[in-house]
Amino acid sequence: MTVLLIAEDDEDIAALLLRMFRKTPFTVSRARDGAEALEVIMEAPPDVLLTDIGMPRMDGWELIRAVRAGDRSAEIPIAVISGQLHPGDPRAGSNGVCALLTKPCPNEQVLNAVERLATLGRHSHTTTVTACQELHLIPQ
Numbered sequence: 512m513t514v515l516l517i518a519e520d521d522e523d524i525a526a527l528l529l530r531m532f533r534k535t536p537f538t539v540s541r542a543r544d545g546a547e548a549l550e551v552i553m554e555a556p557p558d559v560l561l562t563d564i565g566m567p568r569m570d571g572w573e574l575i576r577a578v579r580a581g582d583r584s585a586e587i588p589i590a591v592i593s594g595q596l597h598p599g600d601p602r603a604g605s606n607g608v609c610a611l612l613t614k615p616c617p618n619e620q621v622l623n624a625v626e627r628l629a630t631l632g633r634h635s636h637t638t639t640v641t642a643c644q645e646l647h648l649i650p651q
């Protein structure tokens with residue numbers, strides 16, 4: 512069982528993402544903001560985290576930093592989906608984001624990125640070249 516956690520405050524986009532993963536082998540859960548996502552992650556770390564950036568209470572960057580700082584969560588693959596970022600945004604790499612998807616993003620691209628991260632599995636972000644960088648999921 513591969514668990515995907517989606518952190519997304521927008522109901523329409525969350526519904527779209529949940530529908531997208533319905534036919535995949537992923538077990539998907541959804542959090543309404545970064546704070547709720549962090550609670551879920553501390554309770555039961557997912558295999559992959561897919562997160563929005565602009566969210567109430569705790570935004571995507573705060574969530575990502577908290578996840579990377581946690582003992583049990585530091586190595587979780589993280590994909591970001593956001594309409595606020597441009598491809599190659601330097602904050603993605605410096606915060607330990609594994610894949611950057613900019614809205615609107617074709618379904619296949621989202622599915623492909625999450626599947627590749629699930630296959631890659633947990634990995635460290637403290638090395639100079641991280642395992643996820645070799646997947647080239649962050650456009651330069």
Ligand SMILES: [Zn+2]
Binds near residue numbers: 607
């Ligand atoms: Zn990574």
